[in-house]
Amino acid sequence: MLALVGDHLSNAEIGARLFISVRTVESHVSSLLRKLDVPDRRALARHASGPPQADRSRPAPALPTPLTSFVGRTRERAELLGVLEEHRQVTAVGPGGVGKTRLALTVAADAAGAYPDGVWFVDLVPITSPDLSVVAGTVALALGLGEQPGRGIDETVLAALADRCALLVLDNCEHVQDGVAPFVERLLATCPRVTVLATSRARMMVPFERVYPVPPMSLSGGGDSDAVELFMDRAAASGWPPNHALREQVSEFCARLDGVALAIELAAARWTTLGLDGLEAGLSDQLRMLAGGARAEDRHRSVRAALDWSHALLEPDDRLLLRRVSVFAKSFTADAAARVAASERGVVADGLARLVEQSLLAVTVSPRGTEYRALETIRQYGAEQLDQVGESVDTRTRHVHWCLTQAADLVVVGADWRVRFDAVADDLRAATAWAADRPDRRADACRLAWNLGDLLFTRNLIGESQSRYEQAAALADDPATAASVLRQAAAVAGCRMRGDDMYRFRREAADAARRAGDPAGASRDLAIAAADAYRFASKFVRVLPPGEAIALIAEARELAGEDPDAQAAVALAEAGRVLTEAFADRRPTEGAVPETIACAQHAVDLAHRTGDPLAESAALDTLAGTQSWAGDTFAAAATARRRMALLEFTPDTPAGTHELIEALAEATEAGLGVGDLAGAGRWARRLAEHPLLAEVGHRATSWLLVTDALTGDVDEVLTVSGRFLESWHRSGSPARSVLGPAAAGVAMIHGLRGDDTAGAEWGAVLRQLGTSPGQTHGYGAVFDALVMLHRGQAGDAVERLAPAPGEVWLWVTWIWLHWYVALRAEAGVLAGSPDAGDRVAEARTIVAGNPVAGAIVERADALLAQDMSRLLATADVFDAAGCRYQAARTRVLAGGDQADRGAAALADLGLAPMAPVAP
Structure with a gap:
């Protein structure tokens, strides 16, 4: 009217x-x-006829009133407003449902003060014709203009806005771009004070256009991101607000939706009926799940409708390309798209550019070049189209072949290997899953799974690596292939501390080797299964019954024949059996010790002849264990160093990595046991920095904590213990006794610092790890005694170290025997025990050759003789060994000026002053 x-x-x-x-x-x-x-x-x-001419007092913006609140977008809001202030034609571009219209409306309202003649909103969705006159008529209708006699409607609009300072918001231009583009170009030329803010899924390609890509809702900030705020706000409208504790889960869910505002809103609308678990279950079919809800526009009633709208605007060739590249799970290059789409690269590159222009693909520049990516909902939509036209099998087959090529190229590790693997990992997984479900593609699936196992192990994703090896074995038609890949799975299980899996895979590999007609291979697998049960008993949940192990060895011996590798493996298993049986009662007979050592040495000799460093390393491990149980600490340390030298250049395969990690721990223990603190520190730090252990800091840092505690490196202990504790809790606080020395060492440092609260907290951790003989008689006694002696409680230390070395030596060999007897001697001297001299003499014999333990015994003897010069001489020995705490303690014990120097050194270390010995 x-x-x-x-x-x-x-x-x-x-x-x-x-x-x-x-x-x-x-x-x-x-x-x-x-x-x-x-x-x-x-x-x-x-x-x-137009904006009021008599009243130029900033009319209210003619903008539709949103029915819901505007959430987040602080950065985008400020950026778009800034762009609008600098440019007269700005196009907010993005895929359907990303939130272009809401952002444009909000920014237009923010900018209204700069346009005294008004802000006008034009909805172009109802238009079905891209004719310029139809576009101009829609704009005129929004401005309240009628057609003037003898003048076209476009001219009427231009005349009405010729001298106006106004903002025109043109919403949803993509389907009428051919009419909008010339209209906007004429408008900007004729009306110098008019600014246009357009929203579109594709840029308009007009002069002076400034494009602002509208990103998905922010996912940074985890539970506090814009995407989460939008979900929580829309879900709360149902009357059942999600619990705040779910914000992290909601964040992960929104990330799976790529932060697309429409998808988040549609999902939030189903919160009350599906709950978060139901929504997560529906992610595999987002197009079905993200539907429903009454909306003003059909195209926004579901994600599918929004995509149908965009798909209808494409040319046939671009539709074909979109559906074929939908098989890519992540980013891809034009070369990759050409391979999978079975088309020429130039043609594909042009098509990809058009899809980007329509906001159906995102484009980024990476070290690999220009890359493209479809949002998950668009990818699922394209996959549906692929199925509907019957192209799925052929396209996915080409994708599998492309993935096989990528996996083969990635085997050669380069400087950018990790980036290259991460870029294709999801595609390798998707291709493996598809091929594994098709009988005619099992061979391809097996190759992909095996390659994935290798690559994932190198990427330190060892849990998935193990499962991929297992998958490859299940897909293998050739039993020899299955046996090979199962051996890889067993090694990965060893790296994961999963002894039962390690044992199971070895048994399965033996079965596969038999089917392949390889009795020697089966023999080796059976023997290694038994040997692993002995070597890595702490990694097993199920204790292997002795009879089962003996039967395995007997079967392995029968199958070995003259094969040297099999014979060496049988000898290794036999050495493990003899060692276990010899020390089963903790009191081996006199003849058992040489027999056990001879058996272990025989295994080393056979393994050495094979030329396999990993087989020899395993045999050396058993020999070192035998020497340790026999009480020959120095021989065990020498064997451990020999093992490390053997593994110095071992490749980073699962089996090689498993041996190396175990050898590093063994070498650290050996160094501590003989007083080589510098060597122990090197091995411990190398273990702590091993990339495979990056996610299990408690396991990686445990021996570093022990080493630093014994040297008195307080700052390092306080720093590393935080990583240990965080990782331990994150892993579910496993009760592994092997972690006991680390917890006891940290508790000891807090005891020396006088921080009883922290000491008690670590004491609680120690109790959670379980009580072991080593805690009672070995490391537990050593660390407790160190604190007691520091606090002047020599009598308590004597009581804590009361058992004679002959009573506890079996529990404290390898590392703790020398520390135990040395501290026992010093406690006796400081407490004035009647047998102090005997303790010193006994200890001197046991620790001979150990610089640190020897210096403690020498200090005790000097205290007993009141020989201060001998006493001070030990301080230099401690300094040379890197044992700063003991050096400072020696100077305090010397008294006089030296006591002041020692007290200052203790303070520099961050430790509390030493207390005088209680009478």
Whole structure:
């Protein structure tokens, strides 16, 4: 009605045009005069013909009122506003449902003060024709303009806005781009004070256009991101707000939706009926799940409808390309797309560019070059189209072949290997899953799974690596292949501390080797299964019954024949059996020790002849264990060093890595046991920095903590213990006794610092790890005694170390025997025990050759003889060994000026002052 009044039609003409009576027209005109507060029909016509000319006092923005709150987008809001201030034509571009319209409306409202002649919103969705006149007519309707006699509607709009300072928001331009582009170009040229903010899925390609890509909702910040805030806000509207504790899970869920605002809103709308677990279960079919809800526009009632809208705008060749590249799970290059789409690279590159322009693909520049990626909902939509036209099998087969090529190229590790693997890992997984479900593609699936196992292990994703090896074995048609890949799985299980899996895979490998006609291979697998049960008993949940192990060895011996590798493996298993049986009662007979050592040495000799460093390393491990149990600490340390030298250049295969990690721990223990603190520190740090243990800091740092505690490196202990504790809790606080020395060492350092609260907390950790003989008689006694002696409680230390070395030596060999007897001697001297001299003499014999333990015994003897020069000489020995705490303690014990120097050194270390010995 207003537009027709502006066209200066009479009431009769208006009635005829609208098929209503003249009286009805008069009623509407009276209503308009009253509502718009204008005095007469002439003023009403002026109001209808454009922005008010008499009243230039900043009219309210003519923007639709959103029905829901605007959430987040602080950065995008500021950026788009800034761009709008600098450029006259800005196009906010993004895929359907990303939130372009809401952002544009909010920014337009923010900018309204800069446009005294108004802000006008034009919804182009209802238009079905891209004709310029239709576009101009829609703009005129939004501005309240009517067509002037003898003047086209586009000219009417241009004339009305010629001298106006206004902002025009053109929403959803993509489907009428051919009409919008020339209209906007003419508008900007004719109306120098008009600014255009357009939203579109594709840029308009007009002069002076500034494109602002609208990103998905922010996912940074985890539970506090914009995406989470949007989900929580829309879900709360249902009357059942999600619990705040779910924010991290909601964050992960929104990430799976790529942060697309429409998808998040549609998902939040189903919160009350599905819950978060139901929504997560529906992620595999987002197009079905993200549907429903009454919306003003059909194209936003579901994600599928939004994509149908975009898909309908594509040319046939671009539709074909979109559906074929939908098989890529992640980013891809034009070369990769050409391979999978079975088309020429140049043609594909042009098509990809058009898909980017339509916001159906995102484009980024990476070290690999230009890469493209489809949001998950678009990818699922393309996959549906692929199935509907019957191209899925052929396209996915080409994708599998492309993945096999990528996996083969990745075997050669380069400087950028990790980046290259991460870029294709999801595609390798997707291709493996598809091929594994097709009988005609099992061979391809097996190769992909095996390659994935190798690559994932190198990437330190060892849990998935193990499962991929197991998958490859299940897919293998050739039993020899299955046996090979199962051996890899067993080694990975060893790296994961999963002894039962390690044992199971070895048994399965033996079965596969038999089927392949390889009795020697089966023999080796059976023997290694038994040997592993002995070597890595702490990694097993199920204790292997002695009879089962003996039967395995017997079967392995029968199958070995003359094969040297099999014979060496049988000898290794036999050495493990003899060692276990010899020390089963903790009191081996005199003849058992040489027999056990001879058996272990035989295994080393056979393994050495094979030329396999890993087989020899395993045999040396057993020999070192035998020497340790026999009480020959120095021989065990020498064997451990020999083992490390053997593994120095071992490749980073699962089996090689498993041996190396175990050898590093053994070498660290050996160094501590003979007083080589510098060597122990090197091995411990190398173990702590091993990339495979990056996610299990408690396991990686345990021996470093022990070493640093014994040297008195307080700052390092306090730093590393935080990593240990965090990792231990993250892993579910496993009760592994092997971690006991680390916890006891940290507790000891807090005891020396005088921090009883922290000491008690670590004491609680120690109790959670379980009580072991080593805690009672070995490391536990040593660390407790160190604290007691520091606090002047020599009598308590004597009591804590009361058992004689001959009573506890079996529990404290390898590392703790020398420390135990040395501290026992010093405690006896400081406490004035009647047998102090005997303790010193006994200890001197046991620790001979150990610089640190020897210096402690020498200090005790000097204290007993009151020989201060001998006493001070030990301080230099401690300094040379890197044992700063013991050096400072020696100077305090010397008294006089040396005591002040020692006290200062203790303070520099961050330790509390030493207390005088209690009477």
